[in-house]
Amino acid sequence: MSSxxxxxxxQLEHEAIFVLREVAAQxxxxxxxxxxxxxxxxxxxxxxxxxxxxxxPFPLVHVDTGHNxxxxxxxxxxxxxxxxxxxxxxxxxxxxxxxxxxxxxGPNPSxxxxxxxxxxxxIEEFKYDACLGGARRDEEKARAKERFFSHRDEFxxxxxxxQRPELWNLFNGRKNQGEHFRVFPLSNWTEMDVWQYIARExxxxxxxxxxxxxxxxxxxxxxLAESPYITxxxxxxxxxxxxxxxxxxxxxxxxxxxxxxSTLAEIIQEVASARQTERGTRADDKRSESAMEDRKKxxxx
Amino acid sequence: MSATPTTAAAPVHxxxxxxxxxLLRFTTAGSVDDGKSTLIGRLLYDSKAIFEDTLENLERxxxxxxxxxxxxxxxxxxxxxxxxxxxxxxVAYRYFATPKRKFIIADTPGHIQYTRNMVTGASTANLAIxxxxxxxGVIEQTxxxxxxxxxxxxxxxxxxxxxxxxxxxxxxxFNEIVAQYSEFxxxxxxxxxxxxxxxxxxxxxxxxxxxxxPWYHGGSLLYTLETVYIGSDHNHIDPRFSxxxxxxxxxxAHHDFRGFAGRVAGGVFKPGDEIVSLPSGLPAVIKxxxxxxxxxxxxxxxxxxxxxxxxxxxSSRGDLFAKPNNQPAVTQDIxxxxxxxxxxxxNPGGKYxxxxxxxxxxxxxxxxxxxVNINTLHKNTEDLSIGMNDIGRIHVRTxxxxxxxxxxxxxxxxxxxxxxEFSNATVGAGMIMWTEGSERGQTEQFxxxxxx
Numbered sequence: 095m096s097s098x099x100x101x102x103x104x105q106l107e108h109e110a111i112f113v114l115r116e117v118a119a120q121x122x123x124x125x126x127x128x129x130x131x132x133x134x135x136x137x138x139x140x141x142x143x144x145x146x147x148x149x150x151p152f153p154l155v156h157v158d159t160g161h162n163x164x165x166x167x168x169x170x171x172x173x174x175x176x177x178x179x180x181x182x183x184x185x186x187x188x189x190x191x192x193x194x195x196x197x198x199x200g201p202n203p204s205x206x207x208x209x210x211x212x213x214x215x216x217i218e219e220f221k222y223d224a225c226l227g228g229a230r231r232d233e234e235k236a237r238a239k240e241r242f243f244s245h246r247d248e249f250x251x252x253x254x255x256x257q258r259p260e261l262w263n264l265f266n267g268r269k270n271q272g273e274h275f276r277v278f279p280l281s282n283w284t285e286m287d288v289w290q291y292i293a294r295e296x297x298x299x300x301x302x303x304x305x306x307x308x309x310x311x312x313x314x315x316x317x318l319a320e321s322p323y324i325t326x327x328x329x330x331x332x333x334x335x336x337x338x339x340x341x342x343x344x345x346x347x348x349x350x351x352x353x354x355x356s357t358l359a360e361i362i363q364e365v366a367s368a369r370q371t372e373r374g375t376r377a378d379d380k381r382s383e384s385a386m387e388d389r390k391k392x393x394x395x
Numbered sequence: 396m397s398a399t400p401t402t403a404a405a406p407v408h409x410x411x412x413x414x415x416x417x418l419l420r421f422t423t424a425g426s427v428d429d430g431k432s433t434l435i436g437r438l439l440y441d442s443k444a445i446f447e448d449t450l451e452n453l454e455r456x457x458x459x460x461x462x463x464x465x466x467x468x469x470x471x472x473x474x475x476x477x478x479x480x481x482x483x484x485x486v487a488y489r490y491f492a493t494p495k496r497k498f499i500i501a502d503t504p505g506h507i508q509y510t511r512n513m514v515t516g517a518s519t520a521n522l523a524i525x526x527x528x529x530x531x532g533v534i535e536q537t538x539x540x541x542x543x544x545x546x547x548x549x550x551x552x553x554x555x556x557x558x559x560x561x562x563x564x565x566x567x568x569f570n571e572i573v574a575q576y577s578e579f580x581x582x583x584x585x586x587x588x589x590x591x592x593x594x595x596x597x598x599x600x601x602x603x604x605x606x607x608x609p610w611y612h613g614g615s616l617l618y619t620l621e622t623v624y625i626g627s628d629h630n631h632i633d634p635r636f637s638x639x640x641x642x643x644x645x646x647x648a649h650h651d652f653r654g655f656a657g658r659v660a661g662g663v664f665k666p667g668d669e670i671v672s673l674p675s676g677l678p679a680v681i682k683x684x685x686x687x688x689x690x691x692x693x694x695x696x697x698x699x700x701x702x703x704x705x706x707x708x709x710s711s712r713g714d715l716f717a718k719p720n721n722q723p724a725v726t727q728d729i730x731x732x733x734x735x736x737x738x739x740x741x742n743p744g745g746k747y748x749x750x751x752x753x754x755x756x757x758x759x760x761x762x763x764x765x766x767v768n769i770n771t772l773h774k775n776t777e778d779l780s781i782g783m784n785d786i787g788r789i790h791v792r793t794x795x796x797x798x799x800x801x802x803x804x805x806x807x808x809x810x811x812x813x814x815x816e817f818s819n820a821t822v823g824a825g826m827i828m829w830t831e832g833s834e835r836g837q838t839e840q841f842x843x844x845x846x847x
Contacts, residue, residue, distance in 0.1 A: 098626065098629070098695045098696075099626050101415055101416060102416050103416075104687075105697065106418075107687050107699075111687060112639070112658045115657075115699070116639060145656075147642075147648070147652060148643065148644040148649075231490070232490045238487050254485075257485065261514070261519075261824045262519060262806060262807065263519075263658070264811070266814055282499055284497075286492070
């Protein structure tokens with residue numbers, strides 16, 4: 095301790111806690127977006143530490159597409175109860191019913207884009223002025239330009255060309271009525287950092303991150319899990335494979351990877367030698383070169 | 396889409412290694428043609444931070460655009476507008492790791508109209524890489540980048556003399572540039588400068604030492620990045636702790652717990668230490684310190700902790716803990732260097748919101764002292780208009796007192812941002828030089844600011 099050095103993982107931890115506390119101090123109605131995915135689990139764990147021994151000063155909010163993996167939903171409910179946090183869930187299906195948005199057509203209709211509508215409606219319903227997200231800059235090139243404190247206008251939109259410069263550790267969370275912020279405490283973390291932190295903290299994670307048997311269909315190189323929301327095309331068929339998930343999104347657009355990794359240590363070895371990006375399994379990003387930027391501008395996570 | 400679990404992982408990610416690694420944040424400033432993108436691309440590629448699908452995508456896009464060589468700039472140009480215009484508009488952050496360290500690169504565009512981005516990237520960096528084209532030597536842009544590195548207090552500068560292949564790896568040419576740069580840099584305030592002859596394109600002295608520069612006895616660029624000593628970059632002398640929020644659990648188990656949450660900005664705090672809360676001046680003794688992994692025997696920068704005291708004192712967000720024998724200046728008058736970010740010029744006499752550490756206050760710009768020509772370091776006292784990307788010296792008066800140190804002494808308690816009141820835009824970044832009253836007359840303080 096007397097050398098006054100911190101390891102990189104500790105530095106990231108202290109930085110994230112600083113950001114979480116700034117959110118509690120600068121905003122009146124913050125919320126933590128929680129999907130049961132590994133990044134949001136790490137973020138929620140850091141939030142626990144930031145305010146211990148007090149409880150989380152914000153609710154956990156989840157936008158449920160109805161196409162989520164049941165393992166992730168189970169985990170979400172268990173986690174909220176375990177930490178004693180308030181859980182707010184809003185459903186894309188309700189937004190569709192209310193005519194706020196329309197289901198996509200095609201063989202694997204994605205509700206990925208529709209989540210934005212439900213998310214923005216939820217933000218308005220509860221008057222949230224800051225939403226904490228687990229997104230990281232290393233995930234995707236539009237995210238690499240994202241700020242810790244990211245301003246959203248009254249329509250929930252992101253203006254990437256007109257972002258507030260962020261210097262030192264001074265975060266400007268000032269806004270006008272109706273605007274809000276998205277805040278990303280894990281901005282400087284990489285996929286490897288997240289896994290190492292899960293291992294260091296011995297965090298529980300949903301079972302789909304570990305190797306298991308699953309019936310999948312290979313569609314354009316993405317292994318999609320068998321589900322009622324996917325229509326098989328001519329020549330396609332389901333087959334059982336040994337797989338796990340690197341990211342957890344909608345089952346209709348998140349692919350599995352073939353893997354025998356069944357422990358955290360094995361996953362870490364696998365991540366270390368991986369030659370594909372984590373979001374390479376996300377069909378939603380493959381729609382175009384600017385798919386993420388376009389969704390983010392509209393108010394996506 | 397097949398996983399590759401059979402390949403053995405590089406030693407970089409074994410647990411002991413990984414958990415003991417430290418973190419170096421560095422910035423690179425340069426323009427399109429000085430090889431900056433090539434250099435970053437090489438560092439990322441050689442450290443396996445570029446994934447196959449990213450590379451394939453890059454090849455596809457490069458081909459689509461009808462370009463002949465792989466355009467590595469497309470890696471960092473994340474926004475549609477950047478790709479369309481072929482320019483970097485904003486700071487991009489990139490990540491890679493070697494067995495020794497994890498690195499965060501703040502990649503910033505080098506043109507004069509992007510000075511504000513360079514300043515932003517430099518504000519959190521331990522080290523700056525300054526690229527010099529071996530054929531051109533020290534040019535205006537080199538001076539600009541070095542001045543900004545110096546002004547922003549970056550402790551380590553690596554001058555990478557690039558394109559050595561185009562000057563036949565000439566030792567004489569390298570020495571000429573070293574002499575040129577050293578003469579210029581003697582006017583600046585950079586503690587540690589290293590020179591490395593490289594060819595980013597061919598990889599000479601980037602990761603491994605080149606056989607083509609037998610006269611060069613220093614380490615490669617990557618070796619330098621891995622080994623530069625950063626343990627003393629934080630201030631561990633002057634105790635400073637700004638309160639972010641107060642933690643009060645209000646439950647039976649922790650009924651009396653009152654934790655002052657914040658991040659240590661300097662010095663060392665231990666249980667039993669006497670502190671003084673500013674601006675009130677109320678004394679107290681530290682009862683306990685709580686970190687992310689439990690109670691701590693000591694806390695130092697940049698740790699996020701919660702501090703409990705032996706008595707109830709009235710302290711809240713924006714207040715600062717120091718020690719009775721080592722306190723910052725408490726003042727409403729500040730002399731600072733300012734870098735301007737907004738299209739609308741700084742309004743002399745205008746009112747702004749000032750955010751310093753965890754405190755926010757209204758302020759008025761009382762005077763503009765001079766504007767700096769950032770290419771020549773000449774101080775202009777005739778033209779005092781501070782527009783976008785300009786740097787100048789101002790006097791600010793705040794509505795409430797701030798607890799400040801000079802930026803040179805502490806990057807956290809010595810910095811602030813200015814916010815435009817109605818748009819809420821961040822319009823300026825300030826580095827505190829000295830304080831009216833307390834440090835007045837100490838002219839060395841002036842000399843400390845980037846050589847001015």
